[in-house]
Amino acid sequence: MRKSIILGSLLVASLAFAGSALAADTIPVGHLAAYTGPTSGVGIPFGNGIDDALAYINKHGGINGKQIKYKTVDYSYNAPRAVATYKKWMSSLKPVAIQGWGTADTEALVKFIAKDKVAYISASYSGHLTDPTGKGPKSKSAAPYNFFYGPSYSDACRGLVQWAADDWKAKGKSGKPKFIHMGDNHPYPNAPKAACAAYAKELGFEVLPSIVYSLKPADAKAQCLSLKDSGANYAYLANTSSSNISLLKSCSTVGVKTQFLTNIWGWDENSIKATGAAGDGIAWVVGAATWKDDAPGMKTLREVSKMSDPSGKKSRMLHYIRGVCGTFLMKEAMLKADAMGAITGENIKKGFESMRNFVPAGLEGVCSPSTWTAEDHRGMNLVNVYTSKYNGGDFKMTKLATVEVPRRPEWLGW
Numbered sequence: 234m235r236k237s238i239i240l241g242s243l244l245v246a247s248l249a250f251a252g253s254a255l256a257a258d259t260i261p262v263g264h265l266a267a268y269t270g271p272t273s274g275v276g277i278p279f280g281n282g283i284d285d286a287l288a289y290i291n292k293h294g295g296i297n298g299k300q301i302k303y304k305t306v307d308y309s310y311n312a313p314r315a316v317a318t319y320k321k322w323m324s325s326l327k328p329v330a331i332q333g334w335g336t337a338d339t340e341a342l343v344k345f346i347a348k349d350k351v352a353y354i355s356a357s358y359s360g361h362l363t364d365p366t367g368k369g370p371k372s373k374s375a376a377p378y379n380f381f382y383g384p385s386y387s388d389a390c391r392g393l394v395q396w397a398a399d400d401w402k403a404k405g406k407s408g409k410p411k412f413i414h415m416g417d418n419h420p421y422p423n424a425p426k427a428a429c430a431a432y433a434k435e436l437g438f439e440v441l442p443s444i445v446y447s448l449k450p451a452d453a454k455a456q457c458l459s460l461k462d463s464g465a466n467y468a469y470l471a472n473t474s475s476s477n478i479s480l481l482k483s484c485s486t487v488g489v490k491t492q493f494l495t496n497i498w499g500w501d502e503n504s505i506k507a508t509g510a511a512g513d514g515i516a517w518v519v520g521a522a523t524w525k526d527d528a529p530g531m532k533t534l535r536e537v538s539k540m541s542d543p544s545g546k547k548s549r550m551l552h553y554i555r556g557v558c559g560t561f562l563m564k565e566a567m568l569k570a571d572a573m574g575a576i577t578g579e580n581i582k583k584g585f586e587s588m589r590n591f592v593p594a595g596l597e598g599v600c601s602p603s604t605w606t607a608e609d610h611r612g613m614n615l616v617n618v619y620t621s622k623y624n625g626g627d628f629k630m631t632k633l634a635t636v637e638v639p640r641r642p643e644w645l646g647w
Contacts, residue, residue: 259302260295260567260576262287263322263331265338270309271448274475275498275552276334279356280305282549282556283332285540290560292540296567296576302326312337316345323349329578330354330563336421339379346378352566352581354380354559358497359424360387363610364646365586371428372646376610378578380585382559382603383520384613384638386421386496387647390429390469392616392636393494393516397467398436399634400492411464412438413491415456415480416471417448425496428647429469441465448472450479457484460491470495474504478512485511492516502550505621505628512623516633519619521554521600523630528598558600561593609645614638 264283267276284305291300304326308314315338322328328351333339336357343362346353355362358381367375384392394412401410412433416422430440441463446456457480460468468491470477477499484491493515500517522528537557539545562585569584570576590602603612616636622629 258298259300260330261326261328262301262303262563263319263326263328264303264305265315265318265331265333266305266307267310267334268307270311271475272310272335272473272498274503275473275501276310276356278501278550278553279556280334281541282537282553283560285537285553286557286560286564288540289537290564296564297571299571299576308334308338310335312341316341319345323351329576330567330581332560332563333357336424337419340373340420343374343376343379346578347375350578350582351378352380352563352578352585353378354382354563356556356559357381357421357424358383358386358389359420360385360428360611360644360647361424365610366608367646368608369646370643376646378582380562380605380610380612382555382562382600382612383497384518384616385611386425386471387428387644388611388614388638389496389518389616390425390494391432391638393469393518393618394429394433394436394438394467395636395638396516396616396618396634397492397494398438401466406466409437409439410466411441413441413460413463413465413468414443414471415446415460415468416443417476418445419448422448422471425471428644438467446472446476446480448476450475453480453483454487456480457487457489460484461487461489465491467492467494470499473498474501478504478507481508481511481515497555498552500621501552502548502628505623505630509623509625512621514620514622516618516620519551519617519630519632520613521551521558522598523551524549524554526598530592530596530599533595534599554599558593558596561596561600562588562591562603565591565593609640611640611645614640 266280306318330352333355336359339355339357361373362376362379364372365377446453495517497518566581566584570580573580585605586607589604618633
């Protein structure tokens, strides 16, 4: 009888050891995607970039031989669904890192991921996610486990108004230029609203009352007439590209002459083709190399693309490339975590916070350098401003400027 108990105990212990060894050979990661819903126009290419990057990393040895066990869930830009998915994952998948999406859900999860110590790499670039300590005078809360690749929405908008101020002077205009914020009344369009308006005022703009237009594509002639009546010289479009296509077409039909500005999700290759000449001259933020660029890292990027396009013929959008950059940065943070002894959320966080002007290996010239510290999660403060021109079937993208936004302590978390 006693011998049976001992053998049974040994068997249980053996199985337990085998289970932990198996668990140690995989790294659980969640991927919240927006393949449907109002932001799917930009969510699809971004999510495809993440999925291809994860598959590529696993195919090429994972993280020091450990495979990333990832699960992709399309939450349709529905914040409650994202929170429910997170809670389900924490009782089953138990991710050490998550590739996330929208602002409303990412901000709603800040306290959960901090408590659970899960590294969260979002597609939301809200400035509210950049303060790991909560010490910023206008921070909503501490966000110690949040990271994203690119300048925050607030810094990107500050970079655009800084470019607009230079543009105003370069054109020999006098008086105060008029600036206006346009977007739906949601956390994402609203994220940079107050911060950008404050900087615009500081630069000498007259800031006009904002105009609301739908995040869903819809006729926007009424909003365009309001814009025309306002006399705004520069209008910041805070929605995603599908919505902006509708707005720009509507504004063209009523003769709006305002200089449009938009964020990193507000314009792309598909928007240029869909909007045609009505979108010419828009100034927007670009956060990585373009598919046609000649850079050393393009070789790796094209191999990543073959994970879902073995022919290699598919042209990838800017959003896809940023999805790859964010995922490779997570990979590098995991390698640093492994060197610390364990790939945990806490060590992945430390891995990110050890990066200085860092570009993922193999993606040189594709991803822009990023820096994070334990006190400051503003990974980038250089804002690349581009414009585009439609040529009746083809288009041209031109870089207008690279604006260095001041890294002011009082802007941390805002």
